[in-house]
Amino acid sequence: MTVRFETIDVDGLKVFYRTAGDPDAPVVLLLHGFPSASHMFRDLIPELAGRYHVVAPDLPGFGMTEQPARDAFAYTFDNIARVVVRFTEVLGLERFAIYVFDYGAPVGFRLALAHPDRVSAIVSQNGNTYLEGLSDAWAPIKAYWNEPTEGNRDALRGFLTPQTTLFQYNHGVSDPASVSPDGRNLDDFYLARPGNDEIQLDLLGDYKTNIALYDDIQAYLRDTRPPVLAIWGRNDPFFIPAGAEAYRRDVPDAEVRFVDSGHFALETHAREIGTAMRDFLAKHLH
Known part of the structure; x- marks a missing residue:
């Protein structure tokens, strides 16, 4: 399994991404959170690349993707989601499962709202979209x-x-x-880069x-x-287990699982x- 580290032009913005697996296999798009980047998937990508075409971009202002000045690029979730949508289009990704974590959830769900036909499945790892999932830390x-x-x-x-x-x-590990x-x-x-x-x-x-x-x-x-x-990760101090369980309210067949870890659960439970x-993707993508 070879991981490639690429940079692609997305409407004038240089977007860095990691990719592995057979380009003809079903696609899994990995969307990272704060304050991280696609390096958070370094242990997960080998777990998936044998069966799937895995693509993991760095969001604008994160990781190796270009960091435009704030007066040239609006750092909003709407704007970042637009970049990710265009990123998938430039790469020619027509249909894909999304893995959403932390900030990746509002980005990925905006993509799904705009193009529901393109999303084949959703994996949420501490990717919240319910009020009850927000802890007092907010x-x-x-x-x-x-x-x-100010x-x-x-x-x-x-x-x-x-x-x-x-x-x-x-925390929680x-x-x-x-x-x-x-x-x-x-x-x-x-995070320490000027202006970040x-x-x-x-x-x-x-x-x-x-x-x-x-x-x-x-x-x-x-x-x-x-x-x-x-x-x-059931011990996440920001997105608590109720946020995971709430998915069943809208998707009764949703699979809900917990691992004994915290926010960055991949650090301890990537395997x-x-x-x-x-197992999940095999049931729904093949």
Whole structure:
């Protein structure tokens, strides 16, 4: 299995992505979250590439994808989703399963709302789209939504520190020594780039648009009934288990599973999640 590391022009934006597997096999699109990039899938891609064509882009402002200035590119989830839609079109990906995690969920579900015919299945790994899935840890971010003052914006800068990245990786993990430092160190490197802090604060502020979209996403799930696997780290401090269980309300046949991990569950359970995904996708894509 060979992983390729490519960069493609998407309407003038250079988008980096990882890809592996037979290009003629069913496609699985992996969408990462905050503050990470496609490197979070380094252990999952080998689990899938034997049967699937796996594609994992870095979102604009993350990882190796170009980071345009804020006055040249609006860092909103609507705009990032538009880039991802065009990315799939430029690559010629006509139909694919999506794996959504954290920020990847509002991006992936916007894609599904715009082009429901293109999405063959959904795997949500701590990818929330229900109010009950939001923990109390969102309180300072909600304060910024309600009052977008400079003071409330500055109060969110703590989310961008190495201490918070470490917390996101290790919280809820039974053995922190089992979590490689590689992922979080890369995340901290990208967060420290000039101007990236303001980009991330823009996105934290814009996250309120994702909450506003929940009703539309849930209606899409009810009306379209795509195959859904919700497989979550049960100890996630941000997206709690109720958010996974809620998928069954709109897709009664949804598979809901938990692994004993935290937010970045792939760091400790890539093999288990990969096995669950192969079983799930085999039922629905072949």
